[in-house]
Amino acid sequence: MRFDELRNEQKSLGKLIPKATPEERAQLLAKAEQLKADVKAAEAEQNEADEAAKQLLLKLGNIVHEDVPVGGEEDFTVLETHGTIRDFGAEGFEPKDHLELGEALGAIDVERGAKVSGSRFYYLTGVGALLELALVNAAIAQATEAGFIPMLTPALVRPRAMEGTGFLGQAAENVYHLEKDDYYLVGTSEVPLAAYHMDEIIDVDKLPLRYAGFSPCFRREAGTYGKDTRGIFRVHQFDKVEMFSYVAPEDAEAEHKRLLEWEKQWLTSLELPFQVIDVATGDLGASASRKFDCEAWIPTQGKYRELTSASNCDGFQARRLQIRYREDKKTAPLSTLNGTLCAVPRTIVAILENHQQADGSVRVPPVLRPYLGGREVLEPIAK
RNA sequence: GGAGGCGUCGCCUAGUCCGGUCUAUGGCGCCGCACUGCUAAUGCGGUUUGGGGUUUACGCCCCAUCGAGGGUUCAAAUCCCUCCGCCUCCGCCA
Numbered sequence: 361m362r363f364d365e366l367r368n369e370q371k372s373l374g375k376l377i378p379k380a381t382p383e384e385r386a387q388l389l390a391k392a393e394q395l396k397a398d399v400k401a402a403e404a405e406q407n408e409a410d411e412a413a414k415q416l417l418l419k420l421g422n423i424v425h426e427d428v429p430v431g432g433e434e435d436f437t438v439l440e441t442h443g444t445i446r447d448f449g450a451e452g453f454e455p456k457d458h459l460e461l462g463e464a465l466g467a468i469d470v471e472r473g474a475k476v477s478g479s480r481f482y483y484l485t486g487v488g489a490l491l492e493l494a495l496v497n498a499a500i501a502q503a504t505e506a507g508f509i510p511m512l513t514p515a516l517v518r519p520r521a522m523e524g525t526g527f528l529g530q531a532a533e534n535v536y537h538l539e540k541d542d543y544y545l546v547g548t549s550e551v552p553l554a555a556y557h558m559d560e561i562i563d564v565d566k567l568p569l570r571y572a573g574f575s576p577c578f579r580r581e582a583g584t585y586g587k588d589t590r591g592i593f594r595v596h597q598f599d600k601v602e603m604f605s606y607v608a609p610e611d612a613e614a615e616h617k618r619l620l621e622w623e624k625q626w627l628t629s630l631e632l633p634f635q636v637i638d639v640a641t642g643d644l645g646a647s648a649s650r651k652f653d654c655e656a657w658i659p660t661q662g663k664y665r666e667l668t669s670a671s672n673c674d675g676f677q678a679r680r681l682q683i684r685y686r687e688d689k690k691t692a693p694l695s696t697l698n699g700t701l702c703a704v705p706r707t708i709v710a711i712l713e714n715h716q717q718a719d720g721s722v723r724v725p726p727v728l729r730p731y732l733g734g735r736e737v738l739e740p741i742a743k
Numbered sequence: 744g745g746a747g748g749c750g751u752c753g754c755c756u757a758g759u760c761c762g763g764u765c766u767a768u769g770g771c772g773c774c775g776c777a778c779u780g781c782u783a784a785u786g787c788g789g790u791u792u793g794g795g796g797u798u799u800a801c802g803c804c805c806c807a808u809c810g811a812g813g814g815u816u817c818a819a820a821u822c823c824c825u826c827c828g829c830c831u832c833c834g835c836c837a
Contacts, residue, residue: 363806364795364805364806364807365805365806367805367806367807368805368806370817370818371818373817373818374763374817374818375763375764375818377763377817377818378763378764378818379763379764388817389817390817391817392817392818393817394817395817396816396817396818561792561793691793691794
């Protein structure tokens with residue numbers, strides 16, 4: 361530590377100067393002048409090295425878990441399937457898609473959404489609005505029951521929070537930025553929940569820390585032209601309940617499984633058929649070492665579509681945000697994990713389509729009924 | 744949007760005008776010890792945080808740290824600049 365030594369020398373010298381006789385003083389000052397230059401040079405050298413080390417660290421993507429399937433978006437592994445896909449043919453009617461159902465229920469208005477804000481915007485109206493509130497309440501209730509602390513988070517964040525969570529890398533083009541104020545609109549409350557403890561050191565016996573965030577989410581959806589253009593499956597703004605955990609590194613993998621279990625519990629309570637996939641390497645992004653998605657069956661598409669996603673970020677975000685834990689006087693980056701509990705519009709899509717009945721009404725799964733005034737069925741409204 | 748005030752080691756606080764004796768004052772709280780049936784009170788000692796080094800260990804040593812970052816200077820809590828946050832007043836407005 362050359363800088364430390366020089367600095368120490370400079371300090372001791374500084375104490376002598378005020379006490380020195382005039383003759384000594386001139387000599388000391390000359391020496392101090394030289395020291396100043398040395399200290400400055402040593403400091404610059406140290407800063408440079410620190411910065412280089414930091415840049416190298418930031419370039420590191422996460423190390424992918426060894427069990428993750430190698431390949432692109434289509435190369436995922438199906439881990440499990442749950443629930444039963446309905447046979448509408450046997451029931452004697454053709455399923456309607458969520459938009460047709462939603463419009464008949466007076467629940468979704470995409471036309472006026474487009475008029476006011478453009479494509480991929482929508483209004484949730486009447487029972488649609490109530491359905492969102494019911495979903496959010498039920499999701500928060502489940503999370504709270506599981507020990508999560510409910511959180512309402514900022515939707516606008518500073519660059520550091522965005523960068524620290526890994527969203528200014530390859531995902532940057534999907535992020536809204538307010539140039540005039542240099543704010544970013546979050547695409548998920550994962551961002552403010554991760555940054556919540558930035559620059560903090562957390563005692564190991566406070567872990568795990570679990571938060572359930574609810575916030576609007578904004579996504580530019582760049583590069584998705586022509587994809588999911590109908591209805592509210594893919595939109596620029598939506599609300600989401602997100603689970604977020606801070607854990608000790610050795611507990612990260614187990615926590616990842618727990619997050620997945622909570623997501624399965626949620627989708628099961630909504631009585632939706634779904635499968636769990638192990639997302640392939642090419643679709644992981646920089647921050648996750650492994651990602652499990654739960655995909656619900658969408659009848660009119662004839663396939664499973666992503667509803668929730670649970671990621672293990674290990675120390676990736678913690679390193680960038682300087683979030684450490686302390687154990688036996690040692691500090692080290694902890695691990696962060698996140699998992700969707702309820703992304704509202706997609707969940708509404710799945711509920712409308714899977715629980716629709718021949719007359720265009722939609723059965724309300726029991727878990728939501730307490731939050732919908734006991735309502736068991738949503739009925740189409742007269743035009 | 745305009746004007747002003749403020750930010751000190753858990754909490755409160757001295758220090759900033761006028762740079763060095765600040766190795767940052769004092770109180771509260773907390774921890775340890777002593778003393779007194781217990782409690783309380785009293786006395787003595789300790790108590791910022793982070794990084795690094797060293798030790799079998801208790802510990803010891805070095806650097807940084809007075810909201811953050813730059814600058815001036817031989818030397819910065821103190822002077823200058825930028826930024827962040829909090830408070831007060833005015834204006835505007837859900």
